[in-house]
Amino acid sequence: MAAPPRGRHRILRWLNHPRRLVRLSPGQRRRFILVIGNTIVTSGAIVLQVSARGNLVVWTLALIAVSLITGILAIGTEWLIVEGAGAAVESGRHRWPDPGVANGSAPVSLELPPADEQFVGRRQQLDQLRVMLQRVANDGRGAPVLALYGMGGVGKSSLAVQFAEEVRSEYPGGVLHLSLGAGTTGLDAPDPATALGRLLSALGVRTGEVPPEEDARRRLYHDCLVGRRVLVVLDDAKSAAQVRPLLARVRGCATVITSRRPLGLLEAEPFTVGGLDDDSLRELLVRQVGARRVDDEPDAARQIIRACGGLPLALRLVAARLAADEHRTLAELADRLSLDEFRSGDVRVRDAIEVSYADLSPRSRRAFRLLTLFPSISLREWAPAPLLDIPVADASAVMEDLVEAQLLERAGRGMPNGAEYRFHALVREYAEECLAAEETPDERRAALARLGGAFLTLAEYAEHLTDPTVPRHGRAGGALPSSAEHWHVDDPDLLRYAEYAPTRWLLGDCRRLGRMVERVHDQQLWDLCWEISVVLARVLETVYTVWNRWDDVLRAGLDAATRRGDRRAESIIHQGFGVLCHYQDRFDEAEQHFTIGLRLCREIGHRPGEAYTLRWIGRGHYFAGHFAAAVHDLEQALELSRGLGNKLAEARVLRDLCEAYAGLRRFTDAEQAIRAALALFESDAVDQGVDQNVRQPAEAARARRDLGILLNRRYKFAEAEQQLTSAVDTLTELGHWYWRASAVFDLAMLRLRQRRPVEAEALMWQSFDTFNDSGYRYWTAVVGRRLAMLRMEQGRVEEAVELMMPVLETFQQLGLGLWESYTLRVLAWVRREQGRLDVADQHLQDAAALAERYEDPWGLMRVRWMQASVWMAQGRAAEAVRLYREAAATAARYEEPWQEAEILADLAKALRATGDRAAASRAEAEAKEAAASFERQPDRRRAGRRKGSVRSLGLPGLPGLTAGRRERLRR
Template structure:
């Protein structure tokens, strides 16, 4: 039944969803409530946004009121569950479920599996088996009884894989404990469910053999071999073949082990935290050799605990197996680092690409730890600080792969004791202080022989031992070369080892290269390349032009000029040839050495084909980004690109979630494509691809990338000589400058764009530039000029019917009026913006406009009306929007509620606003929010806290010339200093503030906001 523990409810999801309050089963409501609760329980402790819960609750076509219904369902669940508000917790943009030890069968299962792994590693086999048996007994059927849409189904599939892996591990432990006949029935049941699972079939053969049923064991091999050939077109793997051959020879190695004494009773189960993140690559099942180096790495287990972050770096030539060794060690050490095991490829030696920067790497790592994108700062130093703070008191294993620069990885190193960092690099980074180094060279001959036998099968090696030894020598004892050679032999079962050796010997020039360091890898790759037909060779070369890290079938189809089905066949063929890797299902990537080899194939003879391939990719990106933007940013102005893109098959991009996911996955590819198009002087592609891309960059808060590609677009538009396109590009750079605090630069580029628009009579771009200049002049404290620009923008936008843009200009104008102390005008202008946003269906901007109205009411002293408007704004707030907008809303709410005497709510809103604003990287919002909260602390007479907030706001505002907030910060610092008794500082800060206020033309009553 799964009763609750003490006074806490218990939930079961490994089967039909159940909730229990002691012996009473909870009534959880209808299907929507159950799907929401089930989704939260699948990721205990993790914050899930409301939009994510909408996706889980409705398989497709959610109603317009879906987000409201989710909130109602959560409220209903809280009423039905004892102490429900403590179980389902509101956290930032969404909800998370908080369960402790013994409250959820999923965490109990994870704990049991983890403890069993640790027990097995320490030789407590019987205890490990009992722990796994107990963990598997928690399963009552399919996860959540198979109910739910794609979100739940995807999570359920992953959990089912974990259950099956645990079942395999239990069978392995039972075999190790001497069981055989009693295992046969259980294994036959599992094999019937999963007939292609070679591990289970191998265990069944072994159990039958040890039970004296040799013929049945051999019969099982025949069955699985026939099934594999029929279903997948492959032969049984090395492990299964090895057991089969051992049974034929009646090898003593297959005999049952002596039964060990019973292990002591297992200790009480430890607490069951949420499943830690693990992004380690797949550990090669046939990893062979490197015994000495692996032992050195595994020694970190004993020596690292509780002392310091240990940094161990592995260096060696390309293709020597550094990554495989590091991944094997990381998997073996994983149980010692219970807070997670993370991997990131820094792409230090990837031809044609820049290494991953520290900032980009930190972005990826923080997201792996569950930090929402909107909380990740843009600044690399701030990201590093957040990374180290997140790792405080944690034990985590970090694998930094393919490193080139010590300076770029220093910000990634944890400061907490007890973490382990593994680094791989082709060259020793001598300036990485404190690192321990393990150098690996070519494999010893005996290890090369073992690798060939493991990957090819002992039977074929024993038939030609001399040829196997010569093959290892010809491959330079380099793991990459050995694996490619044996893969060819596996795919050519009629080839002999000697036949392949003879082919290698015929390549006289290549044999010389094969023993010449890194070029030996190129020679081995060239051998695989030459066995392909001409179409595959061309495809291999042009696929390497892809500028990102992992391409899908649509990008591949564009590059190769085929449809997606043929592209997938090509990708899968090259995957089989080990010329491509598969980081995840549906994505394909080149190892850096393979990419280097492919690039070496380019020549003057291939230039035309290569250029055509890249143009097709750029055309695909133009079409794809345009389709995604049409979904995400409906109503935007369309521009004729001036060229007809090559037709391309696009992925499914018909809803906002799919479009955002595509933009996020293609981020690196799009950045690379813009750069490549710029190098190739494909200027119209640059301009139109960039225009689409920056919409997504703006929404996702990647303002540095926004500005960078914006400048590239400006250069391309200048070369084209099209003033309309140049005006648009310049205006976009100006928008980026407003978010990054580059106000003077923003004014300069936007004024140039305005001049071009006026000269050409482009009223739409003219309006956009006027609005941008209004915002920039506001930020610079030039309020009268800001009003002139914004009123022009509003008039022009009304003239051309750009209602969405008109609403944005009205919102900024409302802010100017509030800053100036013209509160009634601020309210009226803000109300016009609200109405327009509501008319065009822009809920996010409607929420922002309501906040502008609330600022006006607060200035008029109408607190109740301000609070009512803020409540409406909070209901409309989009959880996927930037946290800085919610922070500003909450800061104003804290101020208003304090004035209304609601001190408890005020303190709560202020605390949440401060937490949110410190997780963002939008300086203009951070400065304003901190000044509002500083003023609130002064009202509370908390002058130390007020001084800290105003000082921070001053540092931010003065660095970017944000004059209004710089003045408010100085005035707040003066008031705080006065309260602290520091009269000199108070006089100094007040004088500086008054000087700024006078320069801005602000009246005296606006100085103490």
């Protein structure tokens, strides 16, 4: 045994611990009294002899001698006690004494088990434990207690043993390991008295010297630890009462505890043991089955690792079965993995879960089973309340009990809508088995109905808070009569979860609502099914981006509404289906659903529903390029909304009307409409309930975006930049990524007008990536088309073609003929630059046919202008003159003087090519006048002077006014 550290502090250390005198064994105490008695007698004799002589110097020297003798004897006595007691420990350091334990139990070795050879991936945790140990040892307490807890199979015991091995050298008194759990050592779970007896036996106390009382054993246990540095590992503890008497609460000693749940020991430093990461689990799999097998089947290996969910025990059991059968492939086992597959011999993951489940109270056990009915892996803290039909205030206590038992883990805390929890995958499978075995079908159906009723209560309340114009249709005076059983419809403890930021609640729980619709449909709870579907259909414009299974949800709700014969519910769900199809670029399907919804609304006389549906039909016409039809439908929707006094609906229709008017080049009407919409969104006239701090800025930001687009088209760059920048900032702050990406693209278009192409391209790619990653084909194609045009301006023709071909294919597949026309025009430009004039001419003929079919005179003008330039290149100057005249007349009709000036300048070139110089001179004069009229408009003149040249509205790269050309026109 290594000698204890020596130094000047030894005497002080002795004097600081007088309790050691009463903690000695009987033999040590007798030796100590004998030494001290001899010291006193000897010192007294010296003092008497010196005092008889009366010499002051001798007297002083005598006192010094007595002090030295006393100090040396005290140090020697301490060494005798410490070293003598530790000698037996050191001699049996790797083989603890094996005497019988009091009360007749069998001899037990408490030597630390061997460290796990397969221990991986815990270096950071080991370092954290060492830091914790040193911090507690140095903060004045001096006897650290570390409490490691985690779910069964996560590797708590292996971590504790590995840690004890690493710090063993710091505890020369030895390391004791005692298992406190039943079934893990072949012994029954010991009570504190029995555990103390085993510890005393391991510390060298003979059976006859172990007192029967627990308190006496605890005092003797502490006496035996005095003067030693001992580390005690208490494995698989059940409760604080079980381990508190066993703590090595003597300076210099330490205790490490492992348990499945937090014990609540005030003396302990808690440490949560989580699962291993995937890399560590892969390393463990490689160690057990070999690198070759893992490398040969990487996908199956990843599948096995994911199924283990971070539990090293689960992986080791599966790996042991693979190692035992070298002919079995990883894929064969991965395809059939279930809870029963995680076993090897008599060791099973199931057993670890069963122990925790058995320790629960009856209420918590039932909650554990029923929580599998919750429609997501992430569980809300209020979920046990409807499932158990208990007060909402008691739900969090049930969840925390399951967390302490390591059957649930917290997924998020401190959120406005309450804490979230989740199952481990294997634990959830066990819970589902318990549900099937211990709950009858009627009990499961009743619990699901209560849970669905709670979701319906929250969803209706959140919808009402976001849009007070929609009453809670489960209450008196609601829009729809309710037949479904609501759960705690007026319970403030439940409603508070949707009260804070209800829009965010709808976004966060819409997936759960969707899955709940499917589950209650499977259980034939028809009223509950269609009522939740109605709420979802109403808010689908807000939440549609969050999930990709809305078709299944809406079909289930529509089926339930049809079975109940509720035509109003059918109309609402058809409206929601139309919104979904519209945003998924399924425009034909959207129109079908909106048409059915409009018919149903008119049949039952529901005017708000009629206005809402007309608005969406008008939006569909706009996206399809039928601008006149869009204006017709939207103006009807506006009239209905104003008649109903619904300011929110009015503002939204005005925003859509702006786009439709702009499509018809009615820019004055468009600007009036969007400014009126923005004024409504930013005023108190639109009642958006308690959530207006979230929703109202989002609505206003979308209106600013539309205003910015319009101002950009009208050359009002300064205000356009202000509106678009504000829209992007607001939508970024609110997290509305879809509309933010749209606004970013529109800001990029402004940057092009401002002659800032580098910034424009960066913004375009940002928008393109957002839409492309999210699968929005329409917007991906729109942005891709503009990126292809930018490549053409940069002279990168091949890259432009590569971008343009999938764009054209997308518009053709979506049936968007007008956008197909725009794309063919760009593709013709590409072919013209490549010198393939015949192909360019064909593309332009196809584009012209589409523009005529969609009654788009402005688009047709752009096509004719470009086609004239192709004909000029082909030497067909006389035919080109006709096309230029048609294009110039269209530009003049729409009061676009710059466009007119550019076209007239090209017309003059064509006329000179035909030899008609007089007509060419007249065309040049008309071009100068058109340019001058533009300069007389203040906003446009400022834009022209600031930017040097004004690009045409549409295709850059077409014949345009360069700075020199503009000056020639002025002259």
